Amino acid sequence: MGIRKLLTVVAAMAVIVVVSSAFGLGDNINPTVTETVADAATSSESADFQGLQKFIEYSGFENATAGHFVMILVGLFFIFLAIRYDYEPLLLIPIGFGVIIGNIPFLENSGLMLGIYEQGSVLNYLYKGVTLGIYPPLIFLGIGAMTDFSSLISNPKLMLLGAAAQIGIFITFIGALALGFLAPEAGAIAIIGGADGPTAIFLSSKLANGMNFYEGVQVKNLIGPIAIAAYSYMALVPVIQPPVMRLLVSKKERTIRMKPPRVVPKVEKIIFPIAGFILTAFISPSSMPLLSMLFLGNLLKESGVTKRLADTARTSLIDIVTIILGVTVGASTQATVFLNSSSLLIFALGAGSFIVATAGGILFAKFMNLFLKEDNKINPLVGAAGVSAVPDSARVVQHEGLKYDKNNHLLMHAMAPNVAGVIGSAVAAGLLLSFLGS
Numbered sequence: 001m002g003i004r005k006l007l008t009v010v011a012a013m014a015v016i017v018v019v020s021s022a023f024g025l026g027d028n029i030n031p032t033v034t035e036t037v038a039d040a041a042t043s044s045e046s047a048d049f050q051g052l053q054k055f056i057e058y059s060g061f062e063n064a065t066a067g068h069f070v071m072i073l074v075g076l077f078f079i080f081l082a083i084r085y086d087y088e089p090l091l092l093i094p095i096g097f098g099v100i101i102g103n104i105p106f107l108e109n110s111g112l113m114l115g116i117y118e119q120g121s122v123l124n125y126l127y128k129g130v131t132l133g134i135y136p137p138l139i140f141l142g143i144g145a146m147t148d149f150s151s152l153i154s155n156p157k158l159m160l161l162g163a164a165a166q167i168g169i170f171i172t173f174i175g176a177l178a179l180g181f182l183a184p185e186a187g188a189i190a191i192i193g194g195a196d197g198p199t200a201i202f203l204s205s206k207l208a209n210g211m212n213f214y215e216g217v218q219v220k221n222l223i224g225p226i227a228i229a230a231y232s233y234m235a236l237v238p239v240i241q242p243p244v245m246r247l248l249v250s251k252k253e254r255t256i257r258m259k260p261p262r263v264v265p266k267v268e269k270i271i272f273p274i275a276g277f278i279l280t281a282f283i284s285p286s287s288m289p290l291l292s293m294l295f296l297g298n299l300l301k302e303s304g305v306t307k308r309l310a311d312t313a314r315t316s317l318i319d320i321v322t323i324i325l326g327v328t329v330g331a332s333t334q335a336t337v338f339l340n341s342s343s344l345l346i347f348a349l350g351a352g353s354f355i356v357a358t359a360g361g362i363l364f365a366k367f368m369n370l371f372l373k374e375d376n377k378i379n380p381l382v383g384a385a386g387v388s389a390v391p392d393s394a395r396v397v398q399h400e401g402l403k404y405d406k407n408n409h410l411l412m413h414a415m416a417p418n419v420a421g422v423i424g425s426a427v428a429a430g431l432l433l434s435f436l437g438s
Helices: 002-022 037-057 066-084 089-102 122-131 135-146 150-154 156-164 167-178 183-194 197-207 223-235 237-248 266-283 285-303 307-331 341-369 380-386 392-404 411-436
Strands: 105-108 111-114
Touching: 066 089, 066 223, 089 223, 089 307, 122 197, 122 223, 122 307, 135 197, 135 285, 135 307, 150 156, 150 266, 150 411, 156 341, 156 380, 156 411, 167 183, 167 341, 167 411, 183 197, 183 223, 183 341, 183 411, 197 223, 197 285, 197 307, 197 411, 223 237, 223 307, 223 341, 237 341, 237 380, 237 392, 266 285, 266 411, 285 307, 285 411, 341 380, 380 392, 380 411, 392 411
Parallel strands: none
Antiparallel strands: 105 111
16 A cells, blocks of 8 residues: 555656646746755745646636536437437437537637637537538438438329428528527528428528628527527427327328329439429529439439449448537537527527428328318328428328327328428528528
């Protein structure tokens, strides 16, 4: 025990000496021949104490505020939801850990810094992919390579449900304006209603990045709060949507059976991404960064001659980008910029827009049924999949339908408005960018 204690003391002294040397605290010690041994010892002790004090000043504990610890708890909560309840683990775990990273403060000569905003740091360079809108199109490339548009091609009228669900975006835009947000900020917030994380990040990086101006007023940087809100509600699809579905759809309507989708030939699957891109790009040219990658990814999948590229896009590429995007977005939510009234309003508006979008798809399905023959009616539950949380909202529709009829499988039908919602939210983002972009 004596040797162990001695080694501990020696190690502690070594740390203090190294820290003192690193911060140049020993430079003022210049003993002369006339300096006494006592003075030298006193000076050495003082330097050691100053070194220890400096070490503490530069530690995260010294510079952390209550807000930082609150945000760390938020990050831990996201990780808990992902692991315990399997809520979007591929998104919430990187984001949750990123939140923890972004709320460990430290000092530099220039003052208090927080990881992702430290100029020249690795995280700062990776974050440029968010602020410049690079990552969302790459994710859309992977989504396109994973998506089967067969259900949409076989029953095109279901595309209208995906369009109807976008009402949540425009209602939220009006609500954000009423609460005092600038028009570009309101546009970026509104896209949360599409339940599409990459689109929300893309639009907020263009409209609410803290660097642009609107009518002479600097727009706030809302990328972090908007992204966190969008991905949070995407993860909570199984919690938010069922109550809305049960409220708006009668028990009789929940048991409506739809005709099985027809088999779509390969040539139609190849033509669709080309024709779809040309049409949507002409309608909303500003959404081309997203739509071009979405339809290119799908063409790689359906062409049958680029299997390697399609496999890379839907596996390695999208996985890498998801990790980087999640961590950097999470790390941008430092307490000093996240814990404010704007963030709380964004979360409230996001929840409202998600509910309105879900209701919009359901109510439009009920409206369409007024004009459809009995054997061609749409189960209104399918309208809830109009939000672009692919494929979670379609799975929720399937789950709810099976509760009332164990043989009524709605998944393939729900995928049609689900993928239409992806296209619709990208088009809506392009339209907002056209009107509100500088």
